[in-house]
Amino acid sequence: MSEFNLDDCPRIRRGFRLQWEPVQNCDVLLYPEGMIQLNESAAHILKLVDGQRSIAQIIAQLQEQFPDVQGLDEDVLTFMGVAYAQFWLESC
């Protein structure tokens, strides 16, 4: 299982690209010969992944952006778990 800490600064792995696709009406993550359609919350999280912000900072920023959403930190951690396990993300 992939390990990560709140202080880790994730970046999108080389060869993976986040992009808005108008025809599919959603953000997608593109990678060698493949594509994952992202739901809105996954897209919001990934857009903040820049190799500079730590996971804690990403959570803080999203809480500021969406003050009414409950359990946002858990959503982010769950997503990070998947994204690290799938090797979409790596820590700087």
Next chain:
Amino acid sequence: MHNSGLSPAKTVQSPPLWLLAELTYRCPLQCPYCSNPVDFARSGEELTTAQWIEVFRQARELGAAQLGFSGGEPLVRQDLAELVKAARDLGFYTNLITSGIGLTEKRITELSDAGLDHIQISFQAADEEVNNMLAGSKKAFAQKLAMAKAVKAAGYPMVLNFVTHRHNIDRMDRIIELCIELDADFVELATCQFYGWAELNRAALLPTREQLDRAEKVTQKWREKLAAENHPCKLIFVTPDYYEERPKACMNGWGSLFLDITPDGTALPCHSARQLPIKFPNVKEHSVQHIWQESFGFNKFRGFDWMPEPCRSCDEKEKDFGGCRCQAFMLTGDASNTDPVCSKSEHHGKILAAREQAEHAPLGVEQMVYRNEKMSNIIIKG
């Protein structure tokens, strides 16, 4: 609202998410399992740079997101970097699918500057001698190794592709080990599918079931080892449908997400559909939108209405779409028949006979027909 009958409800056609640009049939190698048509020598003139870019623009507008540059050997095209740049500027994720022959460090830099996203290099075997014999080239293996290293050195994600068959599948352990040594991000271990030249050479290529089972077990062991090390490399094992009882969901359904443009501009719903007795549209004569949404060829096997029995009443038809139209045509003479891989097909005996042949009367490496222009011309003359 009442239906006036003037505007019949029309199902919205899903977009061609995957665009394959087969830039050329020219290739320095002669692999006897090449998926190019056996009569490639009579293909018309290749599309120009401007014609290709216009195809990319139109396909992107329809929603295409992945673009594969393939062939033949796409590096033969001197305008490759220009095509990559145009595609990347349009927003495509650009994949180069190459044998590595013709690649140089200078060219890797050029393609990187053009915005190429990923490079896939195909190998014929993990041993120099077998690799070069299958490729029909004495220098191929050393060149591939050097280029795989250069691709990684340039920071690219790399997919290594091994087409496996009875003459190299027993070396699966060494194949995977080599891929890990070369630091591949993804490894495709694709058992030969029998189209084009591979179909011609099936008796020399189809592995036995025992060989296949062994290779799958070796792959599984490696997966466990990589997972335990938290290693990012992903192993993708493609079994040959000849050992299945149900057909593959070929192309995820006819004209559902895959659009192949061949060197002369003929548009196909899959690499091998050119052999079917169907007139397929050409991008020189029609827009990509017309081809994808309206053309006869792309609508021929869409949906389920075209299906005869046993597919028509089968509760698995939405899962496998009746299998592969090309395989049905090659093995039964009628492209709308059930894919004979399916044990419900009355022609399933042909698959059983091929398995039997793999056990008892296989052909050797030296008996294969190698893919080159001379041989293609001989095949055309019949």
